[in-house]
Amino acid sequence: MSLFSTIFDVIVVGGGHAGSEAAAASANMGAHTLLITMNLQNIAQMSCNPAMGGIAKGQIVREIDALGGYSGIVTDKTAIQFKMLNKSKGPAMWSPRAQSDRMQFAECWRTMLEQTDNLDFYQDSVNGLLFDGDKIVGVKTALGLEIKSKTVIVTAGTFLNGLIHIGDKSFGGGRAGEGASKGITEDLVAKGFESGRMKTGTPPRVDGRSLDYSKMLEQPGDEITEKFSYLPTTKALQKQRSCWLTYTNLDVHDLLREGFDRSPMFNGRIQSTGPRYCPSIEDKIDRFATKDRHQIFVEPEGWSTVEMYVNGFSTSLPEDIQDKAIRSIDGFENVKFLRYGYAIEYDYFPPTQLTHTLETKLIENLYFAGQINGTTGYEEAASQGLMAGVNAALKVQDKEPFILKRNEAYIGVLIDDLITKGTEEPYRMFTSRAEYRTLLRQDNADLRLTPRGFEIGLASKERMDRVLEKQEKTEMLIQFLHKTSVKQEEVNPILEAKNLALVNQSMKLFKIAARPQLSFDDFKSIKKLNDFIIENNIQQDVIEQAEIHLKYSGYIDKEKNNADKLNRLENVVIPSNFKYEKVKSLSFEAREKLNKIKPVSISQASRISGVSPSDISVLLVYMGR
Known part of the structure; x- marks a missing residue:
């Protein structure tokens, strides 16, 4: 049947980590799904570092796997190194991390998606959304197609009006070698959505044959390796590739400072906010001026490629400055660049405009997942994609939504933080964000979540x-x-x-x-x-x-006792049409924030910045509690 005449259950816009998990989830739950992406060769591309997992992120990958997602399986099949981080600490802090073969990772993702029933693919750029009043009904593409759907999930990553910066040069693009996406932001703003700009960046990639590893510290994987997926279809690594550790020095810092006046970060050309916990090398030197060195991890991009990822040297400085400075790092004296680092600015939509299902409040049946919601990281994006895919499928099937609470999953913490507190900088998950992290360990994700995934028809028997x-x-x-x-x-x-x-x-x-x-x-x-x-x-x-x-x-x-107390407040539901302005005892700020976010329960209301304990007490009294 032609795309022109098909009405899909779910259209997923974008084929990154969020889009891939969204498409897999909705299709596996029986929804006829179309994945539209600008380039089918780049499905689930690792745009930045070639690794999955890490502190708190490893827990998220385990949770995705436990629910029936693909990220854990793909990582296991393409891993070149595995480490369990924080093993010297308590089990709430243990976090799995794997280096992946970048090319195999994308290939494996595409293969798994192509073997998924109910899933179709189409290569084109979506440059508009189709509405019927306050409902989404489909998308418009660059080729002029109008494709209809009952639900739409937008997972545009860094492509929405993306702008790449290298020194004093800038050009449109969603990532190196790919164009930006235009039109979606404008359609959404016309419908009343609030949008903003964020920034992220990526380091240079270099030729590993040009490096002197004798001047670096070898970083091997664990002697006894584990894996991400709970299924027996993947195996723990038998052989691994090492990473390498070296450091910047004062000479490097002085050389980098020479280019600060040409840096888009410092000369005002980049106004948007970058990730606090993954700063660029120039930002580190500026913010931590007393430090005489910073770690540089040299990470292989795969089993057989010579390409190496220079982790810790994210930058948008001019290419001549990048070249000159990096040669002063031990082991990089004769380095050959494969591509220079760059920064990218892109549109996002403050996530307080979403419900817990990731459906937008303004437009029915429209879902956002990934960096469009202000997050950073493959794992955060993938988990949102899975949840949006699940909920879009359930919506089409007239079933109850699927929501994870803060005491059930890191995914629940992530989504609740986003829609309740919002974010003004790229959001990254940490174990410290989860108040119930002893319950939400990486080792018990299957015990916590597989029964939930099986119940909705996503996790297998x-x-x-x-x-x-x-x-x-x-x-x-x-x-x-x-x-x-x-x-x-x-x-x-x-x-x-x-x-x-x-x-x-x-x-x-x-x-x-x-x-x-x-x-x-x-x-x-x-x-x-x-x-x-x-x-x-x-x-x-x-x-x-x-x-x-x-x-x-x-x-x-x-x-568990603390979580039970929280759940009692979750059960105190606030009606969607509740008139906060009538409760005069509430502070002005509380009324303003509550009206904007419209929490669904007293528990969610208590987590909104600016809503005090006394405001919660007023609400409880007003509601007869």
């Missing part, structure tokens, strides 16, 4: 069966530890080897296992425990769950 088995065996192991005693002669050699206090009588295994200085690896000499593990085919992920439960049960129970 295979996923659900594996979760049920993991739950059952974890409970079985914990019970065994609680009821099994070990003699002092069995356990004291273990304690003595660790310089720990010895025991003078038989003791239940769980009491020994709960000691923070010990791990299950220390108990290999206890025969009854090892026999139980072998007989019941207990895998490492189950052992990890049991160990975390024993060591951190007090913290976990405390957070």
